[in-house]
Amino acid sequence: MTTSHKPDRRDFLKTGAVVAGAAIAPGILFYGIAQGRAPEEGASSLVRWGMLIDTSKCANGCSACVNACNHENGLSGKTGPQDSQWIRKLNIKHLQTGIEHNLPMLCQHCANPPCVDVCPTGASMKRADGIVLVDRHICIGCRYCMMACPYKARSFVHEPLSDQNPDVPRGKGCVEACTFCVQRVDRDEQPACVEACNADGHQAMLFGDLRNPESAIAKAMKAYASVEVRGDLGLNTGVRYQGI
Amino acid sequence: MARFAYWLKLAALLGVAVTFAAIPLRQATADAKLPGLENRKGDKCVEDVDIIRRNHPDLLKHHRIETLRHGIRTTKYSLKGCVECHASAKTGSVASAKDDFCVTCHAYAGVQLDCWDCHASKPKTKPVQATEQQASPTMNPVQTGGANQ
Numbered sequence: 001m002t003t004s005h006k007p008d009r010r011d012f013l014k015t016g017a018v019v020a021g022a023a024i025a026p027g028i029l030f031y032g033i034a035q036g037r038a039p040e041e042g043a044s045s046l047v048r049w050g051m052l053i054d055t056s057k058c059a060n061g062c063s064a065c066v067n068a069c070n071h072e073n074g075l076s077g078k079t080g081p082q083d084s085q086w087i088r089k090l091n092i093k094h095l096q097t098g099i100e101h102n103l104p105m106l107c108q109h110c111a112n113p114p115c116v117d118v119c120p121t122g123a124s125m126k127r128a129d130g131i132v133l134v135d136r137h138i139c140i141g142c143r144y145c146m147m148a149c150p151y152k153a154r155s156f157v158h159e160p161l162s163d164q165n166p167d168v169p170r171g172k173g174c175v176e177a178c179t180f181c182v183q184r185v186d187r188d189e190q191p192a193c194v195e196a197c198n199a200d201g202h203q204a205m206l207f208g209d210l211r212n213p214e215s216a217i218a219k220a221m222k223a224y225a226s227v228e229v230r231g232d233l234g235l236n237t238g239v240r241y242q243g244i
Numbered sequence: 245m246a247r248f249a250y251w252l253k254l255a256a257l258l259g260v261a262v263t264f265a266a267i268p269l270r271q272a273t274a275d276a277k278l279p280g281l282e283n284r285k286g287d288k289c290v291e292d293v294d295i296i297r298r299n300h301p302d303l304l305k306h307h308r309i310e311t312l313r314h315g316i317r318t319t320k321y322s323l324k325g326c327v328e329c330h331a332s333a334k335t336g337s338v339a340s341a342k343d344d345f346c347v348t349c350h351a352y353a354g355v356q357l358d359c360w361d362c363h364a365s366k367p368k369t370k371p372v373q374a375t376e377q378q379a380s381p382t383m384n385p386v387q388t389g390g391a392n393q
Binding site for chain 1: 308310312313314315316317318319324327358361362363364366367368
């Protein structure tokens, strides 16, 4: 055995070579969501939230996930360099074959998050269940984490905000990013993007507990090839992609 | 030696005096009849009045750490809870006018909060639906999630 801290990485590399784009078998449930937990029970390390995105089902021109995220979290939806984007749709093209893929890019909720490593105040943090968050009460807005993130997943709030969603406080001077809709997950709902993708009939996003072998996501990941974006960095991401 | 005892006694006396003086000081905010404090729902707060008056900063800070960092979602000391019960009938908010609940005392005591830069100072209500339509004109409303699965 090597001393790698990611025992499952070898498997990922192997399976990554398998022909991509396999469709999820009809028998696999999309709505399998983890067992509920009482409000006084904290996030547990027996759970690790993750997401599997099937790029072959992610439709051209569709922005259901982005709109739902903006709505749930109170983002303006603008895409300028100073606007917050918690999920973006990237279009990648293979130069040789010309094949194109849509790649919804969001915080990858790494098991070894570089943003947490570099944060000078402890504001960037990983919850016991793997959700990577900014504790904005102690964020000083230095933006080291934004530079450390290989996925450009974080944004900085440059202007004062008003009329925030009471469930999603946001404000000027802090860094923020996808929270997997922690306010929804904690009440046993799916992240807004996943719900919207399913409602639109694409079912390109699957959310669930990677540690629970009975969960739909764990089953799908066992059955089909999936990869981490920039898997070479060894971050052990919670968001995995199929079909790229 | 006698001199030392004298100072000791004086110090003790002073200590007692300061303690007694402090009590009326701490209750000053409570005793002052400030406008806006009548904004409340129900007949009981989440703690006895003398406890919530004194300890709400600590209770809130503790709850904030529990919720954000540990994922504990109890509602007793939730800031959202304070807002729901204490929003003013006039402004609908706890912090948009000078006699709104979370402002009136703080102005009197010289305390300034940054909470409302991020946290909504109004309870969650219907207007959510209005923004929903403009926010996502091209997609099915989020609420129907799963309906056409």
